[in-house]
Amino acid sequence: MEHSSTSQPFDPKSSPQKSNVRSSIRPALNKSKIDDVRVTWPRTGLGPPILFTNIDIRRMLHLANAGPRDIFYDLGCGWAQNLIIAATEFNVKKCVGIERDKRRYHKAVQRVKRRNLSSRVRIIRGNFEDMVDGALRDENINEATMVFYGLSTSADFLERLSDKMRKRACLLYYYNTLFPEIKADSMDYPFYLSKHPFSKPTSEQDWLASIVRKEKSSFNSDRGPSAGELWDELTHDYDYWGLRSEVGRYKARLRRILRGET
Ligand SMILES: C[S@@+](CC[C@H](N)C(=O)[O-])C[C@H]1O[C@@H](n2cnc3c(N)ncnc32)[C@H](O)[C@@H]1O
Numbered sequence: 214m215e216h217s218s219t220s221q222p223f224d225p226k227s228s229p230q231k232s233n234v235r236s237s238i239r240p241a242l243n244k245s246k247i248d249d250v251r252v253t254w255p256r257t258g259l260g261p262p263i264l265f266t267n268i269d270i271r272r273m274l275h276l277a278n279a280g281p282r283d284i285f286y287d288l289g290c291g292w293a294q295n296l297i298i299a300a301t302e303f304n305v306k307k308c309v310g311i312e313r314d315k316r317r318y319h320k321a322v323q324r325v326k327r328r329n330l331s332s333r334v335r336i337i338r339g340n341f342e343d344m345v346d347g348a349l350r351d352e353n354i355n356e357a358t359m360v361f362y363g364l365s366t367s368a369d370f371l372e373r374l375s376d377k378m379r380k381r382a383c384l385l386y387y388y389n390t391l392f393p394e395i396k397a398d399s400m401d402y403p404f405y406l407s408k409h410p411f412s413k414p415t416s417e418q419d420w421l422a423s424i425v426r427k428e429k430s431s432f433n434s435d436r437g438p439s440a441g442e443l444w445d446e447l448t449h450d451y452d453y454w455g456l457r458s459e460v461g462r463y464k465a466r467l468r469r470i471l472r473g474e475t
Pocket residue numbers: 216217218223259260261262263264265287288289290291292293294295311312313314317339340341342363364
């Protein structure tokens with residue numbers, strides 16, 4: 214699974230809405246600064262330009278305890294909604310979004326300007342892989358205290374990201390884009406937070422417990438669930454999103470880690 218914009222797991226609302234090719238191209242801003250866009254996207258395979266409701270975004274930022282001392286990076290920022298909420302409601306000191314798609318980049322810049330946030334919210338046009346690999350000069354992900362990543366994951370990408378992140382910074386991600394290589398330190402569904410330096414799982418059960426958070430077995434409520442039961446839970450819930458096959462990939466990656474192969 215590639216961590217590119219064409220892969221699926223980041224996209225719970227997988228079918229692009231009809232008739233809206235133009236609405237994501239044209240500015241078409243309404244008068245309202247809150248309800249300023251129609252969240253629609255053409256059949257580009259990029260996924261939604263705004264992934265979460267504002268209620269969800271606040272939940273994520275509360276999970277990270279976001280505040281005025283934070284620097285927040287969104288890797289693949291779409292229309293910058295996460296950054297806008299972080300800056301306007303959580304008073305986050307500096308927000309940086311990187312977006313590869315030209316139209317989305319321009320829309321994000323326009324939305325930030327319209328809210329007079331340009332001094333605190335910076336949108337960069339580019340590939341976040343280059344940023345993670347230190348190939349972009351202007352911003353350094355090492356300054357981030359919080360990083361949101363909501364695309365397909367891989368062990369290689371995590372390692373490169375981890376090398377660049379500073380100690381005690383939070384990696385925020387969500388249920389559809391898990392990292393079997395590390396444990397989640399906290400969660401508020403659908404969001405997870407892993408604090409740098411990341412904790413590696415010691416067993417399948419150890420990782421699954423940090424993700425699924427099921428406390429009692431369905432078969433014996435005096436016991437916690439077995440690893441098999443937790444895999445089944447994860448598969449069931451991924452099936453809900455139409456992403457069942459991802460679980461097999463997570464399992465293979467986790468087993469590789471536990472065998473010390475990566
Ligand atoms: C599903 S959207 C999420 C937008 C935003 N992070 C949010 O939560 O609302 C993911 C965005 O990442 C962008 N993207 C995908 N791969 C990228 C890459 N390698 N570099 C920069 N942006 C990328 C896509 O164009 C898309 O707009």
